[in-house]
Amino acid sequence: MAVRAGVIGCGKIAERASLPNLVNYKEKVQIKALCDIEEPKAKNLKEKFDLSGVDILRDWKKLVTRRDIDVVFVDTPNYLHEEMVIGAAENKKHILVEKPITITVKAADNMVKSARKNGVHLMVEQTQRFDPVHQAAKKVLESGILGNIHNIRGRIGHAGPEYWSEGKAHWFYDKKKSGGGAMIDIGVHITDLIRWFAGKKITEVFATIRNIEKPVKVDDNATVLFKFEDGSKGEIECSWTTRPYEVLTFAYGSKGKMMTAIGTEKPVRVIIADTNKGKDPNNPLEEMYPEIGPGNGWENAVHYFIDCVINDEKPFVSGEEGRETTRIINAAYESNDSGKWVKVK
Numbered sequence: 001m002a003v004r005a006g007v008i009g010c011g012k013i014a015e016r017a018s019l020p021n022l023v024n025y026k027e028k029v030q031i032k033a034l035c036d037i038e039e040p041k042a043k044n045l046k047e048k049f050d051l052s053g054v055d056i057l058r059d060w061k062k063l064v065t066r067r068d069i070d071v072v073f074v075d076t077p078n079y080l081h082e083e084m085v086i087g088a089a090e091n092k093k094h095i096l097v098e099k100p101i102t103i104t105v106k107a108a109d110n111m112v113k114s115a116r117k118n119g120v121h122l123m124v125e126q127t128q129r130f131d132p133v134h135q136a137a138k139k140v141l142e143s144g145i146l147g148n149i150h151n152i153r154g155r156i157g158h159a160g161p162e163y164w165s166e167g168k169a170h171w172f173y174d175k176k177k178s179g180g181g182a183m184i185d186i187g188v189h190i191t192d193l194i195r196w197f198a199g200k201k202i203t204e205v206f207a208t209i210r211n212i213e214k215p216v217k218v219d220d221n222a223t224v225l226f227k228f229e230d231g232s233k234g235e236i237e238c239s240w241t242t243r244p245y246e247v248l249t250f251a252y253g254s255k256g257k258m259m260t261a262i263g264t265e266k267p268v269r270v271i272i273a274d275t276n277k278g279k280d281p282n283n284p285l286e287e288m289y290p291e292i293g294p295g296n297g298w299e300n301a302v303h304y305f306i307d308c309v310i311n312d313e314k315p316f317v318s319g320e321e322g323r324e325t326t327r328i329i330n331a332a333y334e335s336n337d338s339g340k341w342v343k344v345k
């Protein structure tokens with residue numbers, strides 16, 4: 001029997017990520033209900049995706065208590081994630097919550113505890129980990145071909161939420177609802193990606209988080225330096241004033257380097273210049289362009305989550321992973337306020 005899904009929040013991410021990738025996985029998942037506090041939004045998506053027979057609800061509590069639903073997608077503004085995830089977990093639903101998992105470490109902790117107590121899977125939709133480009137890059141890093149990685153960096157940028165989400169979506173600029181600006185909104189993507197790429201703990205951060213251009217009360221650009229547990233270093237940049245959209249990463253090791261740039265013709269470039277083998281490490285010995293797998297970040301994430309539920313496997317982007325990334329984001333804001341390096345608690 002197919003997994004039965006309910007979606008809470010019928011805004012942009014439901015339209016762009018959750019619904020199309022549930023619909024194109026119908027052999028494994030069936031949509032039962034859509035919920036939005038603004039009912040016409042749910043109705044519009046029901047029509048757009050031709051979901052006859054799917055119920056429309058205004059109250060999310062009525063969705064999470066339904067017996068004919070196994071998995072819940074939490075696609076609402078950040079400040080609502082905690083209560084909705086806990087409400088779904090207490091009703092024994094598996095949950096895919098949008099990034100960022102939530103705003104504070106305490107809230108993330110409550111969500112993780114509730115999922116554990118209720119024996120349900122909680123996954124955070126950190127889409128960048130599922131982009132085939134980044135999956136190919138992770139394999140390169142794990143292969144050891146670059147030697148010891150001593151520096152790893154990433155940058156994500158786009159033109160800002162006003163070019164993404166429509167209508168009243170400008171909760172993105174309300175700190176109480178979003179938790180902050182670019183730093184939490186897309187800084188969470190690149191921080192989580194760099195953490196995953198590095199595969200080691202970030203112990204300290206130093207951040208410069210600013211509003212440079214947008215007439216809003218939250219940050220639109222941030223730079224954060226990382227110290228990893230083994231003494232190596234890293235850095236992320238995120239920006240709501242970058243046109244067009246980009247995601248770039250760089251990894252430097254004792255035997256070579258790797259650069260990734262999604263959306264380009266050869267998105268993963270690996271250059272080997274091993275000092276022990278070549279005469280001159282400034283001249284590359286070898287250059288490689290790993291093959292990129294199918295799908296895209298959103299599609300791969302949604303399908304992976306459904307497969308985890310079917311196979312009863314813990315998602316590798318678990319609530320615990322979301323909580324660890326929240327620790328870094330919170331420490332970055334703290335560092336910006338104090339102007340000092342901050343230990344990640």
Ligand SMILES: NC(=O)c1ccc[n+]([C@@H]2O[C@H](COP(=O)([O-])OP(=O)(O)OC[C@H]3O[C@@H](n4cnc5c(N)ncnc54)[C@H](O)[C@@H]3O)[C@@H](O)[C@H]2O)c1
Nearest residue numbers: 009010011012013036037038075076078098099127165169
């Ligand atoms: N993974 C990604 O790449 C990605 C991209 C963009 C946004 N997101 C995340 O997705 C989430 C939603 O963002 P969005 O861009 O879709 O925002 P949005 O404003 O377009 O949609 C949010 C929807 O939630 C609804 N909503 C608000 N309160 C509700 C409630 N109490 N009950 C039910 N519905 C309610 C709103 O009416 C709206 O339709 C955010 O956490 C955001 O950070 C993830």
